[in-house]
Amino acid sequence: MISSMAIPGSGRRVNTRVPDLFSPMDARYISAKVVSEVIMTRKHLDQLLATQLMSVTDLREKSLARELCYGIMRWHPRLSFITDMLLNKPLKAKDAEILALIYSGLYQFMFLRIPDHAAISATVETARKFGKPWATELINAILRRYQREQTAIEKKIKESESALYSHPDWLISTIRHQWPDYWQTILEANNQHPPMQLRVNLRIHSRENYLQNLASMGIEATPSKTVNTGVTLAKPLNVEDIPGFQTGDVSVQDFAAQLAVPLLDAKSGHRVLDACAAPGGKTGHIHEHTPDLQKLVAVEIDAARMELLRNTTDRLKLNIKLMHADINEPATWWDGKPFDRILLDAPCSATGVIRRHPDIKYLRTPDQLTLFTQTQGRMLETLWPLLKPGGRLVYVTCSILREESDEQIATFANKYDDMEFKPIDSDWGIKSQFGRHTLPGHDETDGFYYSVIIKTS
Numbered sequence: 001m002i003s004s005m006a007i008p009g010s011g012r013r014v015n016t017r018v019p020d021l022f023s024p025m026d027a028r029y030i031s032a033k034v035v036s037e038v039i040m041t042r043k044h045l046d047q048l049l050a051t052q053l054m055s056v057t058d059l060r061e062k063s064l065a066r067e068l069c070y071g072i073m074r075w076h077p078r079l080s081f082i083t084d085m086l087l088n089k090p091l092k093a094k095d096a097e098i099l100a101l102i103y104s105g106l107y108q109f110m111f112l113r114i115p116d117h118a119a120i121s122a123t124v125e126t127a128r129k130f131g132k133p134w135a136t137e138l139i140n141a142i143l144r145r146y147q148r149e150q151t152a153i154e155k156k157i158k159e160s161e162s163a164l165y166s167h168p169d170w171l172i173s174t175i176r177h178q179w180p181d182y183w184q185t186i187l188e189a190n191n192q193h194p195p196m197q198l199r200v201n202l203r204i205h206s207r208e209n210y211l212q213n214l215a216s217m218g219i220e221a222t223p224s225k226t227v228n229t230g231v232t233l234a235k236p237l238n239v240e241d242i243p244g245f246q247t248g249d250v251s252v253q254d255f256a257a258q259l260a261v262p263l264l265d266a267k268s269g270h271r272v273l274d275a276c277a278a279p280g281g282k283t284g285h286i287h288e289h290t291p292d293l294q295k296l297v298a299v300e301i302d303a304a305r306m307e308l309l310r311n312t313t314d315r316l317k318l319n320i321k322l323m324h325a326d327i328n329e330p331a332t333w334w335d336g337k338p339f340d341r342i343l344l345d346a347p348c349s350a351t352g353v354i355r356r357h358p359d360i361k362y363l364r365t366p367d368q369l370t371l372f373t374q375t376q377g378r379m380l381e382t383l384w385p386l387l388k389p390g391g392r393l394v395y396v397t398c399s400i401l402r403e404e405s406d407e408q409i410a411t412f413a414n415k416y417d418d419m420e421f422k423p424i425d426s427d428w429g430i431k432s433q434f435g436r437h438t439l440p441g442h443d444e445t446d447g448f449y450y451s452v453i454i455k456t457s
Contacts, residue, residue: 027064028126030056031104034069036096038359045073045359047304071111072103074166074191074358079103081163082153086142098135101126105143116147166191170366171351178402182439186400189441190354190361196236197444199229199253199281201288201316207231210250213243226428226443227258229285248316253281254356256398256438256445260343263424263452264394266290270340274298275327275383278305280312282345287318296320297339299327328382338388346376348397348404352447355440373403380412384419387455392422395451400439405449409434422452 034048049069056062072079083102084090091099101123108119120143127135146153157163161172165187176183198221200207207223211231214221219237224230231250233242244250260282266272270293274283277298286296298313298320300306306324313320325333349369354360380395387393397404410433413419424436428443435451 026122026126027061027068028101028104028122029129030061030065031068031072032097032100032126032130034065035072035100035103038073038362039100040093040096042363044357044363045069046357067112068104068107070358071107072100073362074355075107075111076103076166076358076362077168078157078163078166079106081157081160082106082146083142085153085156086145086149095132095135097130098127098132098139101135101139102142105139106146109143109146120144167361171361171364174401175351179400179439182442185441186439186447189439190358192355194254194355194446195444196233196252197224197254198231198233198242199227199251199258199285200231201249201251202229203288203291204244204249210244217243219243224255224258224444226255226445227262229258230255232444246315248284251281251284251312251316253285254353254446255443256352256448257281258285259428259438259445259448259450260345260394260396261285261289263450264289264341264343265392266293266341268292269294271295271337272297272341273339273343273383273386275342275344275379276300276346277309277322278302279308280316282343283309283320284312284316284318286343287316287320297323297333299323299325299333301326328378330382330386334386338391339386340388340391342383342387342391342393343396344379344383344393345396345398346379346404348372348376348399349401350398352398352400352438352440352449356446369401369403373408376404376408377411380408381415384416384455389418389455389457391455393453393455395435395449395453397449398446399449400437400447405437405451406432406434409451409453418456420454420456422454424450424452 030052034045034052037043037048038045049066053062053065083099105119105123108114109116120140123143124136124140127133127139162169165172167187167190172187175186179186200210207229211221211223220234221231224232239245239252242250264286266286266289268290272286272293274286274296277283278300283298298309300309303324309322313322323333349364349372350357350360351364383393395409399405421434426436429436429438435449438445438448440447
């Protein structure tokens with residue numbers, strides 16, 4: 001099977017129990033519905049899947065549905081390549097669910113410990129639930145043809161970079177050009193299941209005590225070497241099962257994201273702005289790091305993400321100012337008093353967190369990258385006048401692309417004379433002209449960029 005091929009970016013097989021083939025909302029039905037909607041509407045996988053799983057009570061079905069959805073989008077370029085080889089003619093747009101079912105069957109063959117005959121039977125049967133019995137013969141024929149021609153298909157995969165590394169050609173080319181020494185490692189890391197990383201609230205207990213608590217419950221975990229608040233779980237847990245999550249003892253947050261608040265260096269009595277604050281991970285970390293701030297303001301424009309921000313601040317019992325507003329229109333939310341610290345976690349391509357959000361491979365385009373850079377530049381110019389002389393702005397993106405990091409900051413620096421850059425001297429990441437990068441596959445982190453900018457008198 002392809003999972004055992006000695007090629008870059010090969011997947012892993014995971015233990016998965018075969019669910020009831022006749023469940024009205026089984027995992028294959030859900031995954032085909034969600035994946036087809038991602039493909040047709042270009043909506044985000046997280047939101048679509050969460051909506052579909054709300055009515056599912058069987059934990060095995062939920063687990064398999066998540067595995068299929070994320071796995072299919074993670075390996076979409078390869079699965080699409082194989083499907084194109086096996087189909088005599090492309091399916092019509094109205095049959096997107098059938099295409100997604102073919103992807104599902106191939107993914108089960110390649111990466112899951114489900115017997116091939118069971119994967120074929122269950123996937124074929126699911127076509128009937130979409131009211132398309134004609135597709136049962138097509139899906140059966142495609143999957144069985146893959147079984148017969150697997151060796152030849154493996155050779156073809158090695159001849160296509162997009163199929164081999166399971167990334168779109170434009171992104172492979174961009175990453176290779178910008179990171180010539182790291183591009184293969186980045187692509188391979190993007191195709192791995194992400195680790196579950198936590199941030200310990202040091203205001204409640206030490207990381208060592210929390211690790212001891214986990215060990216006493218039989219939960220294996222290791223401390224981060226990158227951040228003093230970080231813990232990695234050996235096996236992922238549902239958030240409701242993480243000890244101390246509901247009481248604010250700990251939060252789920254990648255180690256790279258945990259680097260932001262120490263760089264902000266907020267002090268007692270400071271006024272701090274968290275721009276683009278949802279879902280609230282960094283907002284909570286600011287409060288944990290410096291609880292005696294004069295004021296902490298968190299701004300978010302998106303209504304759905306605003307609800308996530310409220311959920312986070314409620315869980316952590318934070319008494320802070322939440323503003324549902326456009327950061328680019330300060331007159332609607334700012335009280336006119338300058339801030340000592342500003343954290344701008346700007347909207348970006350999210351190319352540094354593909355292993356957590358594999359649909360980014362499908363959703364992002366070069367044209368979108370241009371729109372993101374324009375948004376980032378406008379936000380920097382909007383927020384700069386709101387910062388006190390001597391104050392600090394930390395610019396963050398979860399991107400590994402130069403356009404959203406050093407090139408963006410270079411453009412910003414050319415417009416103002418009252419700024420200087422504070423070097424980030426650290427053992428983590430890779431130094432750049434105006435900041436520092438973390439990369440997927442290095443330093444146990446996702447891909448982020450940080451720049452620390454000081455406003456001079």
